[in-house]
Amino acid sequence: LQAIVDTAVDAIITVDEEGRVEFWNQGATRLFGYAAEEAVGQPITALIVPERSRESHLQGFRRALQAGTFLKTEGMAEITARHKDGHEFPVQISLAMWQVLGRRRVTGILHDLTRQKQLEAQLLHAQKMEAIGTLAGGIAHDFNNILAVILGFTELAKMHVSANSALERQLREIELAGKRAKDLTKQILTFSRFDQTERQPIVLKSLIKEVVRFLRATVPTTIALHTHLTSEASVQADASQIHQVVMNLCANAEYAMRQTGGTIEIRLEDVAVSAEQAHLHPELHEGPYVRLSVKDTGPGISDEVLPRIFEPFFTTKGPGEGSGLGLSVVHGIVTGHGGAILVHSQPGQGTQFDLYFPVTHPTAHHEIPLASPSYIGGSERILFVDDDPSLVRFARDFLAQLGYQVVGYADPQEALTWFTANARAIDLLVTDQTMPALTGEALALAMRNVRPDLPVIVCTGFSHTMTPEKAKALGIEELLLKPIEAGQFAEAIRRVLDGAKVSRSP
Known part of the structure; x- marks a missing residue:
């Protein structure tokens, strides 16, 4: 016994x-x-x-x-x-x-019960972050619509004032403030993991080296910067977002050591996540990963603060020194890439962030050159639909300024009724995605039931359901993210209209 x-x-x-x-x-x-x-x-x-x-x-x-x-x-x-x-x-x-x-x-x-409690805490944290992310995404949608109106009419007004005049300079300041707000909204969407980005296989080592070169010019000499980059593996990632992750983590480390000096260490290595590690951290799976670690010798993070560091707008910095979005954005980017982020910190012993990215096998990637924004016009007929009347007014005024004939509706049902009776009267549909009663996707499909060759551009400030991949699968020619700069908007319209002409030519 x-x-x-x-x-x-x-x-x-x-x-x-x-x-x-x-x-x-x-x-x-x-x-x-x-x-x-x-x-x-x-x-x-x-x-x-x-x-x-x-x-x-x-x-x-x-x-x-x-x-x-x-x-x-x-x-x-x-x-x-x-x-x-x-x-x-x-x-x-x-x-x-x-x-x-x-x-x-x-x-x-x-x-x-230690392991069980840890898993429960991780689950609750993940659910909390998901709920906050959903809320943030919804707010960002409304905010992007407002910014689209502000930036759109500002650019339209600039077309009617003299260059370098006092009014033109004032409009430029409004535009700059609007673009800063646009960047903030992009961070919110990144945190919520609803930002739509271009990902391709990249070797993180090359990217980290580029970031480190920039950091060496910005980090004060009182802080040493050491790197140990051994991984040659590729990950499926958006290069600009990984750049942002490293910059945010190093900016936090620099802030923590600004008064005392210290060391920032960046490591990149290949690791194999075991079944036991995956069990302890459900966001990880057994298999090969690239681990990116950023470690500092700062004062560390207290036990009271540590559970909250990834909450949006939470910050221990003083007024005007931080938005509280840095680490929440990092969290959103890493988890959005199918990875995980672990934090190790004790007061007086510094902080280490370990970021895990699943390894991928590189494939051929073809760069698509981006044309510079310009106000390119035409004479075609455009149907513009958005449930925000201000955006309908902007589109009507701006596109008319470029020579287009525009029919605008704030009610998608009314737009569909008009189109059913005038299907051959327009050359392009431009529609918002998130609208009451009828989404942009549903509106486009209904109109294409009447006229299958109708070119379509869908605009969205935020959508759970519409992604570039889905838009392509539906045959939608362009998916544009609000707020859209006027030059980019004009270029996209011209690109779709010209493409439609080529496809119809014998």
């Missing part, structure tokens, strides 16, 4: 009526750190109960003996236990009272 009990994974402990240990198996030794010869004869509360809780546990034990049952604690309960080295951890305990020769004994089976 002793051998059987000692093979049990859990701790099995028996105490007498005084609460002194009579039996202590090998599982108890593994769990609490005491050998059986150290534990037997000692009060159980002195061995495994935190000092602050010992008196209440002892009183409960005595009441249970008097009542002859453990009532609520008989069965399963969770308590905080104490290891020999002093650290505390959660355990699940099952108690039973029994008698031998008229003397009562209590036997407990104790199971370590």
